[in-house]
Amino acid sequence: MERPRIRDYFQQDLSQNETITHKQRAILQASLDLFAEKGFDQTSTSDIAQRAGVAEGTVYRRYKTKATLRDAILAPIAAHIVPILASDFSEDALRQRYPSLQAFVTAIFTDRVAFAKANVKELKVIFEMVAFDAERREQILSQIAPKMVKQMGSVINQLKADHLIVDWPNDLILQSLLSQLFGYLARLMLELPGTEIEREQAYLITVMTKILTPGEHDQITGQ
Protein backbone atom coordinates (compact mmCIF):
# COMPACT_ATOMS: atom_id res chain seq x y z
CA MET A 1 0.00 0.00 0.00
CA GLU A 2 1.37 3.32 -1.08
CA ARG A 3 1.87 6.01 1.46
CA PRO A 4 1.52 9.51 0.03
CA ARG A 5 4.64 11.57 -0.35
CA ILE A 6 5.03 14.67 1.68
CA ARG A 7 5.62 16.55 -1.54
CA ASP A 8 2.10 15.69 -2.61
CA TYR A 9 0.83 17.47 0.43
CA PHE A 10 2.39 20.69 -0.76
CA GLN A 11 -0.48 21.58 -3.00
CA GLN A 12 -3.23 20.46 -0.66
CA ASP A 13 -1.77 21.88 2.46
CA LEU A 14 -0.61 25.20 1.24
CA SER A 15 -3.55 25.83 -1.01
CA GLN A 16 -6.04 25.37 1.74
CA ASN A 17 -5.47 28.91 2.83
CA GLU A 18 -3.98 30.59 -0.17
CA THR A 19 -3.59 29.42 -3.72
CA ILE A 20 0.02 28.62 -4.41
CA THR A 21 1.40 29.73 -7.72
CA HIS A 22 3.44 27.70 -10.10
CA LYS A 23 6.54 29.73 -9.29
CA GLN A 24 6.11 29.42 -5.56
CA ARG A 25 5.85 25.68 -6.02
CA ALA A 26 9.06 25.73 -8.02
CA ILE A 27 10.74 27.62 -5.19
CA LEU A 28 9.73 25.01 -2.63
CA GLN A 29 10.91 22.20 -4.86
CA ALA A 30 14.23 23.87 -5.66
CA SER A 31 14.83 24.60 -1.99
CA LEU A 32 14.14 21.02 -0.97
CA ASP A 33 16.43 19.68 -3.67
CA LEU A 34 19.26 22.06 -2.90
CA PHE A 35 19.03 21.74 0.87
CA ALA A 36 19.20 17.98 0.50
CA GLU A 37 22.06 18.15 -2.00
CA LYS A 38 24.34 20.76 -0.51
CA GLY A 39 22.97 21.47 2.94
CA PHE A 40 21.08 24.49 4.21
CA ASP A 41 24.03 26.78 4.87
CA GLN A 42 25.73 25.96 1.61
CA THR A 43 22.63 26.89 -0.36
CA SER A 44 22.25 30.59 -1.13
CA THR A 45 18.94 32.23 -1.85
CA SER A 46 20.22 33.16 -5.28
CA ASP A 47 20.96 29.47 -5.87
CA ILE A 48 17.36 28.74 -5.06
CA ALA A 49 16.03 31.50 -7.30
CA GLN A 50 18.20 30.34 -10.15
CA ARG A 51 17.24 26.68 -9.82
CA ALA A 52 13.57 27.65 -9.60
CA GLY A 53 13.86 29.94 -12.63
CA VAL A 54 12.70 32.91 -10.63
CA ALA A 55 13.98 36.28 -9.44
CA GLU A 56 15.44 36.42 -5.97
CA GLY A 57 12.80 38.90 -4.89
CA THR A 58 10.14 36.35 -5.70
CA VAL A 59 11.53 34.01 -3.07
CA TYR A 60 11.06 36.71 -0.48
CA ARG A 61 7.55 37.65 -1.58
CA ARG A 62 6.08 34.78 0.37
CA TYR A 63 8.86 33.71 2.70
CA LYS A 64 10.22 36.36 4.98
CA THR A 65 13.51 34.57 5.61
CA LYS A 66 15.49 31.63 4.37
CA ALA A 67 14.70 29.77 7.59
CA THR A 68 10.98 30.37 7.01
CA LEU A 69 11.38 28.72 3.66
CA ARG A 70 12.91 25.66 5.30
CA ASP A 71 10.09 25.59 7.82
CA ALA A 72 7.58 25.75 5.02
CA ILE A 73 9.18 22.69 3.48
CA LEU A 74 9.14 20.78 6.73
CA ALA A 75 5.69 21.84 7.87
CA PRO A 76 3.88 19.05 6.01
CA ILE A 77 6.22 16.46 7.55
CA ALA A 78 5.70 17.90 10.98
CA ALA A 79 1.97 17.75 10.48
CA HIS A 80 1.97 14.15 9.33
CA ILE A 81 4.79 12.52 11.22
CA VAL A 82 2.97 12.04 14.49
CA PRO A 83 0.07 10.05 13.04
CA ILE A 84 2.56 7.94 11.10
CA LEU A 85 4.66 7.22 14.15
CA ALA A 86 1.59 6.46 16.15
CA SER A 87 -0.16 4.38 13.52
CA ASP A 88 -0.58 0.71 14.34
CA PHE A 89 -0.67 1.80 17.96
CA SER A 90 -3.99 3.50 18.02
CA GLU A 91 -6.48 2.33 20.61
CA ASP A 92 -8.06 0.13 17.97
CA ALA A 93 -4.83 -1.56 17.02
CA LEU A 94 -3.89 -2.08 20.65
CA ARG A 95 -7.07 -3.93 21.41
CA GLN A 96 -6.33 -6.64 18.86
CA ARG A 97 -3.30 -8.58 20.01
CA TYR A 98 -0.58 -9.35 17.56
CA PRO A 99 -0.82 -13.04 16.71
CA SER A 100 2.92 -13.42 16.21
CA LEU A 101 6.14 -11.56 16.69
CA GLN A 102 6.62 -11.27 12.97
CA ALA A 103 3.23 -9.66 12.60
CA PHE A 104 4.29 -7.07 15.15
CA VAL A 105 7.62 -6.36 13.49
CA THR A 106 6.04 -6.20 10.08
CA ALA A 107 3.41 -3.79 11.33
CA ILE A 108 6.05 -1.57 12.84
CA PHE A 109 8.36 -1.39 9.89
CA THR A 110 6.24 -1.55 6.80
CA ASP A 111 4.73 1.91 6.87
CA ARG A 112 7.69 3.60 8.46
CA VAL A 113 10.12 2.27 5.91
CA ALA A 114 7.81 3.28 3.08
CA PHE A 115 7.52 6.72 4.62
CA ALA A 116 11.27 7.08 4.94
CA LYS A 117 11.81 5.90 1.40
CA ALA A 118 9.31 8.43 0.05
CA ASN A 119 10.73 11.35 2.01
CA VAL A 120 14.48 10.91 2.01
CA LYS A 121 15.18 14.51 1.11
CA GLU A 122 12.98 15.91 3.81
CA LEU A 123 14.53 13.57 6.36
CA LYS A 124 17.95 14.73 5.35
CA VAL A 125 17.00 18.35 5.87
CA ILE A 126 15.47 17.54 9.25
CA PHE A 127 18.50 15.57 10.27
CA GLU A 128 20.84 18.41 9.40
CA MET A 129 18.71 20.90 11.25
CA VAL A 130 18.37 18.77 14.33
CA ALA A 131 21.96 17.57 14.44
CA PHE A 132 23.33 20.94 15.45
CA ASP A 133 20.40 22.45 17.26
CA ALA A 134 20.16 20.79 20.64
CA GLU A 135 17.21 22.88 21.69
CA ARG A 136 15.05 22.02 18.73
CA ARG A 137 16.12 18.40 19.04
CA GLU A 138 14.96 18.19 22.62
CA GLN A 139 11.77 19.96 21.76
CA ILE A 140 10.98 17.43 19.05
CA LEU A 141 12.06 14.51 21.19
CA SER A 142 9.98 15.60 24.13
CA GLN A 143 6.92 15.55 21.92
CA ILE A 144 7.49 12.22 20.27
CA ALA A 145 9.54 10.07 22.63
CA PRO A 146 7.10 9.71 25.54
CA LYS A 147 4.27 8.89 23.17
CA MET A 148 6.36 6.26 21.47
CA VAL A 149 7.69 4.74 24.69
CA LYS A 150 4.21 4.50 26.13
CA GLN A 151 2.50 3.05 23.09
CA MET A 152 5.26 0.66 22.12
CA GLY A 153 5.65 -0.25 25.76
CA SER A 154 2.13 -1.50 26.10
CA VAL A 155 2.37 -3.53 22.92
CA ILE A 156 5.64 -5.05 24.02
CA ASN A 157 4.23 -5.89 27.44
CA GLN A 158 1.33 -7.62 25.75
CA LEU A 159 3.73 -9.67 23.64
CA LYS A 160 5.71 -10.49 26.76
CA ALA A 161 2.59 -11.74 28.50
CA ASP A 162 2.00 -14.02 25.54
CA HIS A 163 5.66 -15.15 25.63
CA LEU A 164 6.08 -14.04 22.04
CA ILE A 165 9.00 -11.73 22.61
CA VAL A 166 12.39 -11.88 24.26
CA ASP A 167 12.39 -10.97 27.94
CA TRP A 168 14.61 -7.92 27.75
CA PRO A 169 13.90 -4.56 29.30
CA ASN A 170 11.66 -2.52 27.02
CA ASP A 171 14.26 0.17 26.51
CA LEU A 172 16.71 -2.33 25.10
CA ILE A 173 14.08 -3.68 22.75
CA LEU A 174 13.26 -0.17 21.60
CA GLN A 175 16.92 0.63 21.14
CA SER A 176 17.41 -2.40 18.95
CA LEU A 177 14.45 -1.47 16.81
CA LEU A 178 15.55 2.13 16.46
CA SER A 179 19.15 1.21 15.76
CA GLN A 180 18.04 -0.97 12.93
CA LEU A 181 15.90 1.85 11.56
CA PHE A 182 18.72 4.35 11.95
CA GLY A 183 21.09 2.13 10.06
CA TYR A 184 18.55 1.91 7.30
CA LEU A 185 18.01 5.68 7.26
CA ALA A 186 21.74 6.31 7.12
CA ARG A 187 22.03 4.09 4.09
CA LEU A 188 19.15 5.89 2.42
CA MET A 189 20.36 9.39 3.18
CA LEU A 190 23.99 8.78 2.36
CA GLU A 191 23.20 6.66 -0.65
CA LEU A 192 25.58 4.07 0.65
CA PRO A 193 26.08 1.13 -1.64
CA GLY A 194 24.93 -2.25 -0.45
CA THR A 195 22.03 -4.51 -1.00
CA GLU A 196 19.49 -3.20 -3.43
CA ILE A 197 17.16 -1.05 -1.41
CA GLU A 198 14.19 -3.23 -2.34
CA ARG A 199 15.38 -6.16 -0.28
CA GLU A 200 15.89 -3.89 2.71
CA GLN A 201 12.45 -4.26 4.12
CA ALA A 202 12.55 -8.04 4.14
CA TYR A 203 15.99 -7.86 5.71
CA LEU A 204 14.89 -5.51 8.44
CA ILE A 205 11.95 -7.69 9.33
CA THR A 206 14.01 -10.88 9.31
CA VAL A 207 16.71 -9.42 11.50
CA MET A 208 14.36 -7.78 13.96
CA THR A 209 12.20 -10.86 14.28
CA LYS A 210 15.28 -12.88 15.05
CA ILE A 211 16.50 -10.39 17.63
CA LEU A 212 13.21 -10.38 19.45
CA THR A 213 12.30 -14.05 19.32
CA PRO A 214 12.56 -15.43 22.84
CA GLY A 215 15.33 -17.99 23.27
CA GLU A 216 17.60 -19.66 25.75
CA HIS A 217 20.65 -17.45 25.76
CA ASP A 218 19.01 -14.15 26.40
CA GLN A 219 20.86 -12.85 29.40
CA ILE A 220 22.65 -9.64 28.81
CA THR A 221 26.31 -10.40 28.94
CA GLY A 222 27.77 -7.38 30.61
CA GLN A 223 30.82 -7.09 32.70
Add this chain to the structure above:
Amino acid sequence: MERPRIRDYFQQDLSQNETITHKQRAILQASLDLFAEKGFDQTSTSDIAQRAGVAEGTVYRRYKTKATLRDAILAPIAAHIVPILASDFSEDALRQRYPSLQAFVTAIFTDRVAFAKANVKELKVIFEMVAFDAERREQILSQIAPKMVKQMGSVINQLKADHLIVDWPNDLILQSLLSQLFGYLARLMLELPGTEIEREQAYLITVMTKILTPGEHDQITGQ
Protein backbone atom coordinates in the same frame (compact mmCIF):
# COMPACT_ATOMS: atom_id res chain seq x y z
CA MET B 1 46.65 -9.85 22.91
CA GLU B 2 46.80 -6.23 24.06
CA ARG B 3 45.93 -3.43 21.73
CA PRO B 4 46.86 0.17 22.40
CA ARG B 5 44.02 2.51 23.22
CA ILE B 6 43.04 5.16 20.76
CA ARG B 7 43.32 7.80 23.42
CA ASP B 8 47.01 7.04 23.68
CA TYR B 9 47.46 7.56 19.98
CA PHE B 10 45.93 10.97 20.30
CA GLN B 11 48.13 12.23 23.04
CA GLN B 12 51.17 11.17 21.14
CA ASP B 13 49.95 12.61 17.91
CA LEU B 14 49.02 16.07 18.92
CA SER B 15 52.14 16.60 20.97
CA GLN B 16 54.60 14.86 18.70
CA ASN B 17 53.66 17.01 15.73
CA GLU B 18 56.24 19.77 15.75
CA THR B 19 56.18 21.88 18.86
CA ILE B 20 52.69 23.25 19.10
CA THR B 21 52.13 26.32 21.25
CA HIS B 22 49.62 26.52 24.01
CA LYS B 23 47.52 28.98 22.03
CA GLN B 24 47.55 26.86 18.90
CA ARG B 25 46.37 23.93 20.97
CA ALA B 26 43.59 26.11 22.32
CA ILE B 27 42.59 26.99 18.78
CA LEU B 28 42.34 23.34 17.79
CA GLN B 29 40.31 22.54 20.87
CA ALA B 30 37.97 25.51 20.41
CA SER B 31 37.45 24.64 16.76
CA LEU B 32 36.65 21.04 17.53
CA ASP B 33 34.21 22.04 20.26
CA LEU B 34 32.45 24.66 18.18
CA PHE B 35 32.29 22.60 15.00
CA ALA B 36 30.72 19.79 17.00
CA GLU B 37 28.33 22.14 18.80
CA LYS B 38 27.12 24.40 16.04
CA GLY B 39 28.41 22.89 12.83
CA PHE B 40 31.20 24.03 10.55
CA ASP B 41 29.31 26.69 8.61
CA GLN B 42 27.67 28.14 11.66
CA THR B 43 31.01 28.63 13.35
CA SER B 44 32.85 31.82 12.43
CA THR B 45 36.57 32.25 12.72
CA SER B 46 35.99 35.03 15.20
CA ASP B 47 33.92 32.61 17.29
CA ILE B 48 36.91 30.31 17.33
CA ALA B 49 39.34 33.07 18.25
CA GLN B 50 37.09 34.25 21.03
CA ARG B 51 36.54 30.79 22.49
CA ALA B 52 40.26 30.10 22.32
CA GLY B 53 41.07 33.41 23.97
CA VAL B 54 43.14 34.49 21.02
CA ALA B 55 43.16 37.15 18.30
CA GLU B 56 41.70 36.20 14.96
CA GLY B 57 45.02 36.74 13.24
CA THR B 58 46.56 34.08 15.43
CA VAL B 59 44.20 31.51 13.98
CA TYR B 60 45.49 32.30 10.53
CA ARG B 61 49.14 32.26 11.51
CA ARG B 62 49.26 28.48 11.27
CA TYR B 63 46.13 27.59 9.33
CA LYS B 64 45.78 29.18 5.94
CA THR B 65 42.02 28.69 5.75
CA LYS B 66 39.12 27.62 7.89
CA ALA B 67 38.91 24.35 5.97
CA THR B 68 42.59 23.71 6.68
CA LEU B 69 41.80 24.06 10.33
CA ARG B 70 39.11 21.41 10.06
CA ASP B 71 41.49 19.13 8.21
CA ALA B 72 44.07 19.61 10.93
CA ILE B 73 41.53 18.47 13.47
CA LEU B 74 40.62 15.40 11.47
CA ALA B 75 44.14 14.43 10.47
CA PRO B 76 44.84 12.27 13.53
CA ILE B 77 41.60 10.38 12.98
CA ALA B 78 42.32 9.90 9.31
CA ALA B 79 45.76 8.58 10.14
CA HIS B 80 44.51 6.01 12.62
CA ILE B 81 41.11 4.99 11.39
CA VAL B 82 42.28 2.43 8.90
CA PRO B 83 44.40 0.41 11.33
CA ILE B 84 41.55 0.55 13.82
CA LEU B 85 38.99 -0.68 11.34
CA ALA B 86 41.33 -3.36 10.18
CA SER B 87 42.52 -4.47 13.59
CA ASP B 88 41.60 -7.95 14.70
CA PHE B 89 41.67 -8.82 11.03
CA SER B 90 45.37 -8.69 10.50
CA GLU B 91 47.02 -11.81 9.11
CA ASP B 92 47.93 -12.80 12.64
CA ALA B 93 44.42 -12.47 13.95
CA LEU B 94 42.99 -14.32 10.99
CA ARG B 95 45.19 -17.33 11.56
CA GLN B 96 43.76 -17.93 15.00
CA ARG B 97 40.12 -18.87 14.68
CA TYR B 98 37.55 -17.33 16.92
CA PRO B 99 36.52 -19.97 19.45
CA SER B 100 32.96 -18.64 19.70
CA LEU B 101 30.59 -16.21 18.10
CA GLN B 102 30.62 -14.03 21.17
CA ALA B 103 34.40 -13.82 21.03
CA PHE B 104 34.08 -12.57 17.47
CA VAL B 105 31.41 -10.00 18.26
CA THR B 106 33.26 -8.82 21.33
CA ALA B 107 36.45 -8.47 19.34
CA ILE B 108 34.67 -6.43 16.70
CA PHE B 109 32.88 -4.05 18.98
CA THR B 110 35.07 -3.52 21.99
CA ASP B 111 37.71 -1.29 20.50
CA ARG B 112 35.47 0.35 17.96
CA VAL B 113 32.97 1.39 20.56
CA ALA B 114 35.75 2.73 22.76
CA PHE B 115 37.08 4.61 19.77
CA ALA B 116 33.70 6.12 18.99
CA LYS B 117 33.15 7.06 22.60
CA ALA B 118 36.52 8.77 22.79
CA ASN B 119 36.04 10.67 19.55
CA VAL B 120 32.40 11.68 19.40
CA LYS B 121 33.15 15.26 18.46
CA GLU B 122 35.48 14.32 15.67
CA LEU B 123 32.97 11.82 14.34
CA LYS B 124 30.31 14.50 14.33
CA VAL B 125 32.50 16.82 12.31
CA ILE B 126 33.32 14.04 9.86
CA PHE B 127 29.71 13.11 9.55
CA GLU B 128 28.68 16.67 8.78
CA MET B 129 31.41 17.02 6.21
CA VAL B 130 30.62 13.78 4.50
CA ALA B 131 26.84 14.09 4.62
CA PHE B 132 26.67 16.76 1.95
CA ASP B 133 29.76 16.01 -0.05
CA ALA B 134 29.05 12.95 -2.15
CA GLU B 135 32.44 13.04 -3.79
CA ARG B 136 34.42 12.98 -0.58
CA ARG B 137 32.08 10.34 0.77
CA GLU B 138 32.72 8.03 -2.16
CA GLN B 139 36.41 8.67 -1.95
CA ILE B 140 36.48 7.63 1.70
CA LEU B 141 34.20 4.67 1.11
CA SER B 142 36.21 3.37 -1.78
CA GLN B 143 39.25 3.25 0.47
CA ILE B 144 37.65 1.56 3.42
CA ALA B 145 34.75 -0.52 2.18
CA PRO B 146 36.55 -3.10 0.04
CA LYS B 147 39.13 -3.70 2.75
CA MET B 148 36.41 -4.20 5.31
CA VAL B 149 34.28 -6.47 3.12
CA LYS B 150 37.26 -8.63 2.28
CA GLN B 151 38.64 -9.00 5.78
CA MET B 152 35.33 -9.40 7.54
CA GLY B 153 34.26 -11.74 4.77
CA SER B 154 37.04 -14.18 5.42
CA VAL B 155 36.40 -14.18 9.14
CA ILE B 156 32.70 -14.72 8.61
CA ASN B 157 33.37 -17.55 6.18
CA GLN B 158 35.58 -19.19 8.77
CA LEU B 159 32.83 -18.92 11.36
CA LYS B 160 30.37 -20.33 8.86
CA ALA B 161 32.63 -23.31 8.23
CA ASP B 162 32.66 -23.94 11.97
CA HIS B 163 28.85 -23.53 12.09
CA LEU B 164 29.22 -20.78 14.64
CA ILE B 165 27.30 -18.12 12.75
CA VAL B 166 23.93 -17.81 11.05
CA ASP B 167 23.92 -18.83 7.41
CA TRP B 168 22.99 -15.49 5.91
CA PRO B 169 24.73 -13.81 3.01
CA ASN B 170 27.76 -11.92 4.22
CA ASP B 171 26.40 -8.57 3.13
CA LEU B 172 23.36 -8.99 5.32
CA ILE B 173 25.54 -9.89 8.28
CA LEU B 174 27.69 -6.86 7.66
CA GLN B 175 24.64 -4.64 7.33
CA SER B 176 23.30 -5.83 10.66
CA LEU B 177 26.59 -5.14 12.35
CA LEU B 178 26.94 -1.70 10.81
CA SER B 179 23.33 -0.77 11.52
CA GLN B 180 23.83 -1.58 15.14
CA LEU B 181 26.98 0.53 15.20
CA PHE B 182 25.25 3.38 13.39
CA GLY B 183 22.41 3.38 15.85
CA TYR B 184 24.92 3.58 18.64
CA LEU B 185 26.78 6.41 16.93
CA ALA B 186 23.58 8.34 16.39
CA ARG B 187 22.76 8.08 20.07
CA LEU B 188 26.25 9.27 20.97
CA MET B 189 26.32 12.15 18.52
CA LEU B 190 22.82 13.38 19.15
CA GLU B 191 23.06 12.83 22.87
CA LEU B 192 19.78 10.99 22.72
CA PRO B 193 18.48 9.94 26.08
CA GLY B 194 18.26 6.25 26.80
CA THR B 195 20.16 3.66 28.68
CA GLU B 196 23.25 4.94 30.40
CA ILE B 197 25.99 4.84 27.85
CA GLU B 198 28.04 2.50 30.00
CA ARG B 199 25.70 -0.42 29.48
CA GLU B 200 25.77 0.17 25.73
CA GLN B 201 28.67 -2.06 24.98
CA ALA B 202 27.20 -5.05 26.75
CA TYR B 203 23.92 -4.39 24.97
CA LEU B 204 25.50 -4.20 21.57
CA ILE B 205 27.36 -7.46 22.12
CA THR B 206 24.28 -9.23 23.45
CA VAL B 207 22.09 -8.12 20.60
CA MET B 208 24.61 -8.85 17.89
CA THR B 209 25.45 -12.25 19.29
CA LYS B 210 21.79 -13.09 19.30
CA ILE B 211 21.31 -11.91 15.74
CA LEU B 212 24.18 -13.96 14.45
CA THR B 213 23.71 -17.17 16.41
CA PRO B 214 22.61 -19.88 14.00
CA GLY B 215 19.08 -21.09 14.56
CA GLU B 216 16.12 -22.78 12.99
CA HIS B 217 14.12 -19.92 11.62
CA ASP B 218 16.76 -18.17 9.65
CA GLN B 219 15.24 -17.90 6.23
CA ILE B 220 14.83 -14.40 5.01
CA THR B 221 11.15 -13.68 4.90
CA GLY B 222 10.57 -11.73 1.73
CA GLN B 223 7.25 -10.41 0.59
Add this chain to the structure above:
DNA sequence: TCAAAGCGAGTGTATACTCACTCACTTAAT
Protein backbone atom coordinates in the same frame (compact mmCIF):
# COMPACT_ATOMS: atom_id res chain seq x y z
C1' DT C 1 68.87 41.40 18.84
C1' DC C 2 66.43 38.63 16.08
C1' DA C 3 62.93 35.51 14.76
C1' DA C 4 58.68 33.69 15.81
C1' DA C 5 54.20 34.30 17.80
C1' DG C 6 50.52 37.16 18.50
C1' DC C 7 47.59 40.97 17.50
C1' DG C 8 43.43 43.52 15.72
C1' DA C 9 42.04 47.09 12.67
C1' DG C 10 41.16 46.83 7.95
C1' DT C 11 39.52 44.84 3.27
C1' DG C 12 37.01 42.50 -0.21
C1' DT C 13 33.35 39.60 -1.09
C1' DA C 14 29.38 36.81 -0.61
C1' DT C 15 24.82 36.86 0.51
C1' DA C 16 20.46 37.57 3.07
C1' DC C 17 17.16 40.69 2.53
C1' DT C 18 14.64 45.33 0.62
C1' DC C 19 12.07 48.29 -2.24
C1' DA C 20 10.51 51.00 -5.94
C1' DC C 21 8.86 49.54 -10.01
C1' DT C 22 6.56 46.62 -13.97
C1' DC C 23 2.92 44.34 -16.04
C1' DA C 24 -0.63 41.08 -16.85
C1' DC C 25 -4.93 40.76 -15.27
C1' DT C 26 -9.53 41.86 -13.00
C1' DT C 27 -13.14 44.93 -11.75
C1' DA C 28 -16.08 48.78 -12.46
C1' DA C 29 -17.80 52.89 -14.29
C1' DT C 30 -19.35 55.30 -18.40
Add this chain to the structure above:
DNA sequence: ATTAAGTGAGTGAGTATACACTCGCTTTGA
Protein backbone atom coordinates in the same frame (compact mmCIF):
# COMPACT_ATOMS: atom_id res chain seq x y z
C1' DA D 1 -17.60 48.17 -25.58
C1' DT D 2 -14.10 51.02 -23.94
C1' DT D 3 -11.37 52.99 -20.71
C1' DA D 4 -9.84 53.94 -16.18
C1' DA D 5 -8.51 52.25 -11.70
C1' DG D 6 -6.94 48.71 -8.82
C1' DT D 7 -4.36 44.50 -7.54
C1' DG D 8 -0.63 41.71 -6.44
C1' DA D 9 2.76 38.44 -8.15
C1' DG D 10 7.07 39.05 -10.03
C1' DT D 11 11.46 41.60 -10.68
C1' DG D 12 16.40 42.76 -10.06
C1' DA D 13 19.36 46.42 -8.88
C1' DG D 14 20.66 47.96 -4.54
C1' DT D 15 21.91 47.78 0.59
C1' DA D 16 23.64 46.34 4.89
C1' DT D 17 26.07 43.12 7.19
C1' DA D 18 28.76 39.27 8.40
C1' DC D 19 32.59 36.90 7.71
C1' DA D 20 36.92 34.85 5.79
C1' DC D 21 41.15 36.39 5.29
C1' DT D 22 45.41 40.09 5.25
C1' DC D 23 49.04 42.93 6.84
C1' DG D 24 51.83 46.02 9.23
C1' DC D 25 52.84 46.42 13.83
C1' DT D 26 53.89 44.78 18.80
C1' DT D 27 55.24 41.44 22.18
C1' DT D 28 57.77 37.55 23.71
C1' DG D 29 61.52 34.70 24.63
C1' DA D 30 65.93 32.72 23.74
